[in-house]
Structure formats: structure tokens, C-alpha cells
Amino acid sequence: MTIGIVSYGAYVPRYRIKIEEIARLWGDNAEALKNGLMVYEKSVPDIDEDAATIAVEAARYAMARSGVDPERIGAVYTGSESHPYAVKPTSTIIAQAIGATPNMTAADFEFACKAGTAAVQACMGLVGSGMIDLGMAIGADVAQGAPGDALEYTAAAGGVACIIGRKESELAAIIEGTYSFTTDTPDFWRREGMPYPEHGGRFTGEPGYFKHVTNAAKGLLEKLGTKPEDYDYAVFHQPNGKFPSKVAKTLGFTKAQITPGLVVPKIGNTYSGSCLMGIAATLDQAKPGDRIFATAFGSGAGSDAFSITVTDRIEEIRNKAPKVSELIKDPIYIDYARYARHKGKIRLA
Amino acid sequence: MSSVPRFWRNLGSRYNLEGTRCNECGESYYPPRNVCVNCRRVGQIKPYKFKGTGEIISYTLIHTAAEGFEGQAPYTLAIIQLDEGPRLTSQVVGTPEKIHIGMRVRSVFRKLGEDGERGMIYYGTKFVPENA
Numbered sequence: 001m002t003i004g005i006v007s008y009g010a011y012v013p014r015y016r017i018k019i020e021e022i023a024r025l026w027g028d029n030a031e032a033l034k035n036g037l038m039v040y041e042k043s044v045p046d047i048d049e050d051a052a053t054i055a056v057e058a059a060r061y062a063m064a065r066s067g068v069d070p071e072r073i074g075a076v077y078t079g080s081e082s083h084p085y086a087v088k089p090t091s092t093i094i095a096q097a098i099g100a101t102p103n104m105t106a107a108d109f110e111f112a113c114k115a116g117t118a119a120v121q122a123c124m125g126l127v128g129s130g131m132i133d134l135g136m137a138i139g140a141d142v143a144q145g146a147p148g149d150a151l152e153y154t155a156a157a158g159g160v161a162c163i164i165g166r167k168e169s170e171l172a173a174i175i176e177g178t179y180s181f182t183t184d185t186p187d188f189w190r191r192e193g194m195p196y197p198e199h200g201g202r203f204t205g206e207p208g209y210f211k212h213v214t215n216a217a218k219g220l221l222e223k224l225g226t227k228p229e230d231y232d233y234a235v236f237h238q239p240n241g242k243f244p245s246k247v248a249k250t251l252g253f254t255k256a257q258i259t260p261g262l263v264v265p266k267i268g269n270t271y272s273g274s275c276l277m278g279i280a281a282t283l284d285q286a287k288p289g290d291r292i293f294a295t296a297f298g299s300g301a302g303s304d305a306f307s308i309t310v311t312d313r314i315e316e317i318r319n320k321a322p323k324v325s326e327l328i329k330d331p332i333y334i335d336y337a338r339y340a341r342h343k344g345k346i347r348l349a
Numbered sequence: 350m351s352s353v354p355r356f357w358r359n360l361g362s363r364y365n366l367e368g369t370r371c372n373e374c375g376e377s378y379y380p381p382r383n384v385c386v387n388c389r390r391v392g393q394i395k396p397y398k399f400k401g402t403g404e405i406i407s408y409t410l411i412h413t414a415a416e417g418f419e420g421q422a423p424y425t426l427a428i429i430q431l432d433e434g435p436r437l438t439s440q441v442v443g444t445p446e447k448i449h450i451g452m453r454v455r456s457v458f459r460k461l462g463e464d465g466e467r468g469m470i471y472y473g474t475k476f477v478p479e480n481a
Contacts (some may be wrong), residue, residue, distance in 0.1 A: 008367055014481065046442060046459070047420060047421050048421065048440075048442070048459040048460040048461070048475070049459060049460065050458075050460060051458075052470075052472060053458050053459050053460060053472065056458040056472075057457065057458055060458070084470055085470070095363045096360060096363065096364055096365075097472075099365065099398075271387060323373075331445070341420075
């Protein structure tokens with residue numbers, strides 16, 4: 001059976017803070033950070049935006065792009081590490097806001113930065129088994145970074161929604177295969193009730209990101225019998241610009257393959273939205289027949305790899321919702337004080 | 350802030366601008382009305398989802414916010430005429446200096462407020478400049 005992406009929608013808040021501005025506050029070397037991270041600015045949510053509002057905007061763009069009847073959506077799964085409620089699903093808010101309720105199922109996913117792709121896999125299973133007609137998988141975050149922590153330079157806001165289906169004439173991209181690699185690796189966590197996550201510093205690199213991304217990617221290439229040169233584009237989870245560039249090179253992918261989907265330098269790490277944002281930016285410009293290799297990573301830790309082939313349908317739906325490049329242009333730059341207010345870092349009495 | 354059931358009863362209107370429309374005379378209502386004021390008992394009232402586009406009829410800039418909205422001040426509160434006719438009052442998100450009467454706006458999904466740190470979060474519709 002053929003399973004794939006019927007539609008997709010992205011959303012990135014309008015506000016940005018530059019690395020220089022964060023470095024100014026903490027006395028860090030902005031140039032060294034920019035060179036090291038390959039991130040120059042990051043998106044910041046508005047005062048009234050959170051993971052749920054971002055997910056709704058992305059989901060509505062996905063619906064607008066496809067034009068499918070919302071009542072056909074049989075599942076809404078939202079992956080995030082910043083769900084607004086600890087108990088009460090984000091997914092029901094989204095399902096209601098796109099008109100998919102009530103004859104459907106919903107749940108929230110959590111797996112650090114790969115919760116969105118885990119939701120894609122769950123939808124693939126439900127769609128593939130015939131349990132549902134269409135499924136919506138979302139990755140959305142307003143990522144948290146403690147004031148002064150290294151994460152603060154990259155923890156950003158954004159989200160992407162994908163509608164997964166199996167009716168071949170409806171598919172804008174076919175997912176030929178997926179492969180996951182998962183271990184118990186404590187590289188990053190946030191305890192219950194704590195406002196900011198903790199991380200293992202450099203430990204997040206080799207035993208975390210690189211080990212999992214490499215194994216998932218190699219696993220999928222082996223499973224499908226494909227090679228990096230068989231693909232026109234590649235997307236790897238982008239916590240910064242350096243990691244995906246390095247892992248792409250290790251695996252044998254070129255800079256040209258990853259550049260279209262590498263949005264992190266301009267918007268930062270959108271966590272659960274990160275890999276999906278790269279896929280969305282790539283779908284925005286891919287031609288029918290193009291192949292995309294994508295691998296997400298979530299701390300804790302695991303990676304989901306996907307092999308995707310774009311169909312003729314992409315040309316019909318692409319311009320019916322804003323492209324990632326349109327969403328990230330014309331930003332409003334804010335200073336650290338306004339950023340702190342938007343992110344709720346200042347506690348009002 | 351409002352009570353949980355009161356907010357929940359209006360979720361459709363708040364999330365998706367669901368109102369009603371009279372198929373007899375074409376008049377649209379937001380918030381929804383069960384009886385058409387023009388056609389009375391011969392009216393054909395049906396649910397109607399507004400497109401979410403319209404223009405600013407008038408606006409004011411709130412500096413001294415009501416309880417629960419202090420964190421958002423200063424913000425713009427506007428009377429917006431939807432393209433289908435009805436007028437409603439809503440926040441317009443964006444740079445207050447750029448907002449003007451006659452400005453085209455479109456609906457977005459935002460947080461309207463919350464009952465403190467422990468209470469419910471209220472989501473719903475606000476507006477942004479159409480080209481934003």
C-alpha cells in the first residue's frame with residue numbers, strides 16, 4: 001500500500017531575536033557563537049502564542065493547502081515538549097479548530113525534538129491499516145531555554161502539520177519507508193514542574209544526536225537499498241546549523257542536498273517542528289519525482305528516518321498556503337527585554 | 350475571566366467564527382442568532398462559518414488593561430466588520446502604530462487569556478493585518 005503526505009502547513013511566529021542581542025546580555029562572544037552554531041537569529045512567539053496556537057495555524061494551512069473535508073481526519077496527534085497543559089490534550093484544541101471533531105481520535109506525543117515525526121509514523125500506521133482515512137501529525141513548540149544557558153541561543157518557536165493519507169491521487173509525496181533507532185540516552189530532559197530543560201552539554205553530540213541520526217539514516221538506506229546520491233534533497237534535525245551539516249557529510253550527503261531544508265540559521269531550533277520544517281521548506285521547492293531523505297532526532301533519545309518521493313500533485317497544492325520562505329521573511333526584531341516578556345521570563349507579581 | 354462552561358459553550362464561535370446566516374434574506378449573524386431579525390418566523394437560519402476577513406471600523410489602544418490582560422498591554426482593541434457584514438470587537442495583533450481605520454485584517458488563532466497559573470487557558474480568534 002502507498003502511504004504519503006496529502007498536504008502540509010508550516011507556521012513561524014513573526015518575531016526574531018539576534019544572537020548578538022542575547023550575547024550582549026550575557027557577555028558572550030556573538031561572532032564565536034554564530035560561527036560555532038551556524039545560527040544567526042531565532043524566532044520568538046508573540047505574547048499570546050504557544051505550542052497550541054502555532055499548531056492550529058500550521059494545521060489550518062495544511063487544511064487550506066489540501067482542501068480535504070476536515071471530517072475525513074480520523075486522528076490528530078501533536079508532538080511537542082511545550083504542550084500548554086500538563087494534563088489536557090493540545091490535539092483536541094487543534095482538532096476542534098480545524099473542524100475535525102468529534103468522530104476521530106486524538107492524543108499528544110512527547111519525545112523531545114522528534115515528537116512530530118513519531119506522530120507521522122503513528123498516522124502512517126493507522127492510515128496504512130485502514131483504521132482511519134486521513135491522519136494529521138503535528139510538531140510544534142515554543143522551546144524553552146533557561147536565561148544564560150547555551151540553549152537560549154537556539155530554542156525557538158514554530159510548527160508544522162502534515163496530513164497523512166493513502167489515496168494515491170491525493171498524495172503530494174509518497175513515503176516509501178521509515179526506520180527508527182532508539183535507546184535510553186539521558187542527553188536532555190525536563191523534570192515535571194520545572195520551567196527549563198537540563199542537558200548534558202557536549203554529551204548531547206556524539207552519544208545523542210550523531211549516534212542516533214547516523215544509525216537511523218543508515219538503517220533506512222540499507223532497508224530500501226538506496227544511497228545518498230539517489231536523493232535530490234536531505235533534511236536532518238537541525239538543533240543548530242553545524243550538527244546537520246556534519247552528519248550529512250558523514251553519511252555522504254552533499255551541502256547542495258541539505259541547503260534548501262536548512263532553515264535553522266534564520267529561525268533557530270523549532271524542536272518538534274525542526275525536521276518537519278526542513279521537509280516543508282524542501283517540499284516548497286521540490287519538483288515532481290524528486291526524492292527527499294529526512295531524519296529527525298529527539299533527545300532521550302531516538303531518530304526517525306524517512307524516504308520521500310514527491311508526486312505531480314505537489315504543483316497543484318504548493319501555492320495554496322504560505323511557503324516557509326514566505327513565513328520567515330519580513331521579521332520584527334526585538335531586544336532581550338521584549339523577548340523576556342514574550343517568553344514569560346519576567347514573572348509579574 | 351469567564352467560567353469554564355460558559356467559555357466551552359461558545360468554543361465554535363470563538364475558535365472558528367461560527368455564526369448563522371438567514372438563507373431567506375442573506376443576513377449573517379455573529380455571534381449566532383437563532384431567529385432572523387428581518388424575516389422573523391419565515392427566516393431560514395443556518396449555521397455559517399465566516400471567512401475571517403474584514404476591515405477595521407474603529408479601534409482604541411488599551412494601556413490600562415482589565416484584570417487578566419495586564420501582560421498584553423498596550424494592545425489594540427478594534428471593531429471589525431467581517432466581509433459578510435457583522436461587526437465584532439477583537440484584539441488586533443501587531444504594531445499598534447501601524448493600525449488604522451479601513452485596514453484589511455484576517456483572523457488568527459491566539460490565546461485570549463487564562464485563569465492564572467492553575468486555571469484554564471482560553472483560546473480563540475484575534476485579527477492581524479491581512480498582509481501579515
